[in-house]
Amino acid sequence: MTAVSLVDVASHLPPERVGREYFERYSRPDDPLLRNPMFRAPEYRRYAAREDTGADLVERAAAVLFERHGSDLAGEIDLLVTHNALPDVPFLGSGAEIARRLGCRPAQIVDLHNGHCAVFPYMLGLARSLMRDTGARTALLCTAQTAGRIFTQPGVRRSAHAAVPGDGAAVGLLRASGESPILATEVRHYPDHAPDVALKLDDGRLYWEPGTSEFDVAFDNSKAYNIIERGSEIVPEVVTRVCERIGATPKDIDLLVTNQPNRLLLRNWGAALGIEAPRHFDTFDSYGNLFGAGVPVNLDHALRAGRPAGGGLVVMAGFAGAGELAAAAAVRLPGPDRPATPTTGGPR
Incomplete structure (x- = not known):
């Protein structure tokens, strides 16, 4: 059976860095979730700009990968698998737009939604199966998170759970090979x-x-x-x-x-x-x-x-x-x- 390897990953984090004190300034002392350990705030998080889409963040992460592997990589991608936590357009996944941005023409584009926080290992299993079944040689896995800024809304940011999420994106490159299976x-x-x-x-x-x-x-x-x-x-x-x-x-x-x-x-x-x-x-x-x-x-x-x-x-x-x-x-x-x-x- 053909081995499939995760040969590289790259990520992008938005430049806007927000500290915990931003939420402490607006917190409600009567919030029943304030002392719940699930919502203890990190020191920092990053937020995508208002106009940034998930496809924008993925494109920036993929640019790092393309710099390392060369612009010809776009033409090698047979399978594109994407997950965007906050869809850029209702009804649609981001796969087609990401393919357009990257200049690739994969034989298969799969938009996942139910994997959410566990989507990357989920993607690895799905992509491996698809590559073996179809003979695809190269796959690109893309994940985007731009929902963090939802929690900066004036009313929402007063809640304890608002301080936890941040924004970012990452891509993974898979090849039919045994180098890092x-x-x-x-x-x-x-x-x-x-x-x-x-x-x-x-x-x-x-x-x-x-x-x-x-x-x-x-x-x-x-x-x-x-x-x-x-x-x-x-x-x-x-x-x-x-x-x-x-x-x-x-x-x-x-x-x-x-x-x-x-x-x-x-x-x-x-x-x-x-x-x-x-x-x-x-x-x-x-x-x-x-x-x-x-x-x-x-x-x-x-x-x-x-x-x-x-x-x-x-x-x-x-x-x-x-x-x-x-x-x-x-x-x-x-x-x-x-x-x-x-x-x-x-x-x-």
């Missing part, structure tokens, strides 16, 4: 949990109806604690399962990269898997919760920091929404004795 993936669905994430508009209107109330995500303490409890269980479960698929255990993981909803879940996952902080890379205090872009952004920053030293087993994992989906993917990065060649784009 995707070893296994695991995806689990829990549909019963889906109702615990809902929209909130104070005037009672539906989000598509005319009105002036601000669009927000509805949380209460009960739902928040349910999400923490579920997330603490299902992410270690998919990580353990993906390790079992390759004859490994969590202790064999050289680098764990997860989504980053809050510090509590990051700590719970490390403790449950026996993975100490140096092997569990995150950028939470720099960028907050990046939703679906969190895993590839963190992976890009980890590779820039030289992690894991000498290559090794990398496991990416996360859960989506209220815990209705969890996904993990295991990738073997090349070590010093197996150097990646610049023409095939091995991770730095």
